[in-house]
Amino acid sequence: xxxxxxxxxxxxxxxxxxxxxxFIVFICGSTYRLVELIMLARKDKVVYPYLSLKYSFxxxxxxxxxxxxxxxxxxxxxxxxxxxxxxxLLLTPVFLYPHVxxxxxxxxxxxxxxxxxxxxxxxxxxIFCCVFFIIRRMxxxxxxxxxxxxxYIIIAIAxxxxxxxxxxxxxxxFPYRAVLILHIILGEIMLMAIPFTRLNHMFFFxxxxxxxxxEFGVFRHSKDY
Amino acid sequence: xxxxxxxxxxxxxxxxxxxxxxxxxxEKTVNYVLEKEAAARLxxxxxxxxxxxxxxxxxHFYISYDRDPSYTPVAKVRHTIWDMMQKKGKVDxxxxxxxxxxxxxxxxxxxxxxxxxxxxxxxxxxMILVRRICSLLKVAPLYLQDQGYSHMYTYxxxxxxxxxxxxTVQFVEDELRMDIRNARLPLDKEGAEIxxxxxxxxxxxxxxxxxxxxxxxxxxxxDWTMPSFDGxxxxxxxxxxxxxxxxxxxxxxxxxxxxxxxxxxxxTSE
Numbered sequence: 001x002x003x004x005x006x007x008x009x010x011x012x013x014x015x016x017x018x019x020x021x022x023f024i025v026f027i028c029g030s031t032y033r034l035v036e037l038i039m040l041a042r043k044d045k046v047v048y049p050y051l052s053l054k055y056s057f058x059x060x061x062x063x064x065x066x067x068x069x070x071x072x073x074x075x076x077x078x079x080x081x082x083x084x085x086x087x088x089l090l091l092t093p094v095f096l097y098p099h100v101x102x103x104x105x106x107x108x109x110x111x112x113x114x115x116x117x118x119x120x121x122x123x124x125x126x127i128f129c130c131v132f133f134i135i136r137r138m139x140x141x142x143x144x145x146x147x148x149x150x151x152y153i154i155i156a157i158a159x160x161x162x163x164x165x166x167x168x169x170x171x172x173x174f175p176y177r178a179v180l181i182l183h184i185i186l187g188e189i190m191l192m193a194i195p196f197t198r199l200n201h202m203f204f205f206x207x208x209x210x211x212x213x214x215e216f217g218v219f220r221h222s223k224d225y
Numbered sequence: 226x227x228x229x230x231x232x233x234x235x236x237x238x239x240x241x242x243x244x245x246x247x248x249x250x251x252e253k254t255v256n257y258v259l260e261k262e263a264a265a266r267l268x269x270x271x272x273x274x275x276x277x278x279x280x281x282x283x284x285h286f287y288i289s290y291d292r293d294p295s296y297t298p299v300a301k302v303r304h305t306i307w308d309m310m311q312k313k314g315k316v317d318x319x320x321x322x323x324x325x326x327x328x329x330x331x332x333x334x335x336x337x338x339x340x341x342x343x344x345x346x347x348x349x350x351x352m353i354l355v356r357r358i359c360s361l362l363k364v365a366p367l368y369l370q371d372q373g374y375s376h377m378y379t380y381x382x383x384x385x386x387x388x389x390x391x392x393t394v395q396f397v398e399d400e401l402r403m404d405i406r407n408a409r410l411p412l413d414k415e416g417a418e419i420x421x422x423x424x425x426x427x428x429x430x431x432x433x434x435x436x437x438x439x440x441x442x443x444x445x446x447x448d449w450t451m452p453s454f455d456g457x458x459x460x461x462x463x464x465x466x467x468x469x470x471x472x473x474x475x476x477x478x479x480x481x482x483x484x485x486x487x488x489x490x491x492x493t494s495e
């Protein structure tokens with residue numbers, strides 16, 4: 001079993017067809033979820049009439065910049081870790097040199113990539129942020145009260161590719177190929193999990209934010225940040 | 226995980242009506258509201274919330290109960306709407322009472338938490354859904370239910386019908402003439418600048434408040450009026466029940482009164 005899992009054939013499968021499957025599930029799944037929600041929202045009488053570009057934008061800008069909203073200023077540490085985590089989570093995989101080279105080999109184009117040391121720091125930062133989130137979930141009473149297994153699973157899904165990626169890159173302790181294969185599997189799981197778990201706040205964030213921002217701006221003439 | 230500990234709330238509106246409910250009724254009502262009425266926004270909210278607990282700082286219940294974690298907005302949603310969705314409406318009477326207790330007595334739907342949520346999740350909307358489900362099942366504080374029925378039967382909050390209202394205005398006018406000569410509480414004056422619509426209780430228990438505003442209007446020589454017909458009451462308790470049908474009727478009636486009298490402004494009390 002171990003021999004099969006670390007075999008070249010399995011590695012090639014994960015690097016080839018499985019990547020296609022993962023991306024197709026990710027893109028189609030996300031599109032489906034978004035279209036489903038947008039169609040469903042047409043039945044809701046107070047969604048579309050409330051939307052306003054100006055106030056959606058105002059709300060999004062305040063919540064996309066660190067310390068742009070009152071609640072972020074009330075929780076400076078949480079803000080710091082949350083922003084570091086999300087920036088690292090989005091930028092590192094896209095601009096990591098080995099990842100860029102994989103795209104280059106497959107499709108022949110390449111883009112700017114992060115310096116190795118910087119990518120290392122970002123990876124460690126993401127892992128550290130996940131540790132912070134887990135500690136916060138375990139010890140802050142108001143968060144522990146509403147923490148369920150699914151919340152830890154979501155953090156694990158996000159953290160696992162980074163941990164294995166870091167281990168594979170530095171070839172620590174564990175056998176390189178096994179860790180690399182694990183890294184690929186976990187990365188593909190994460191991609192496929194996005195549309196079907198609460199990780200889809202990646203897409204829904206924009207919609208809920210826009211609606212609430214518009215409502216507060218247009219109808220209540222107040223801030224929502 | 227710490228427990229949710231509460232003193233027993235005794236309210237005939239909860240305890241007596243809940244005894245007559247069958248599990249099928251509860252299931253049907255919960256699923257009707259969650260699937261037919263609330264589909265899109267509720268779905269987006271429930272599937273976006275990451276349980277970060279950042280909304281807690283907004284909640285005055287949470288802060289005034291010495292930061293008890295069971296009073297955070299997200300915990301309240303977790304124990305009502307999410308619980309219903311997970312159980313697909315298959316809940317017993319005791320759980321339904323918990324929903325009603327949280328919905329009616331532990332959240333006053335001020336919506337401050339939506340301003341604190343990083344995703345802008347409208348928690349107030351989810352709590353009003355809880356209230357709606359409970360009040361459709363007639364599980365709501367008796368006092369509030371009573372006011373809701375009053376809106377349905379007499380078009381005012383306090384069981385004061387239209388003829389009583391006109392009567393009240395007349396004796397308030399009589400009494401006011403002891404202070405101001407020829408004081409008037411003009412009814413149905415078409416084209417007036419201001420339509421004053423009182424709180425229902427001003428007409429029932431605290432007529433001195435109606436008298437006070439009339440005194441101000443008379444001394445200021447304002448061009449004002451009040452409707453003699455239904456729609457004079459500015460309050461709307463059906464809103465707090467999540468009874469959207471009655472709420473709509475009451476609001477429409479109030480607005481139509483202003484339109485019928487062709488007034489420029491509607492001034493409400495309180």
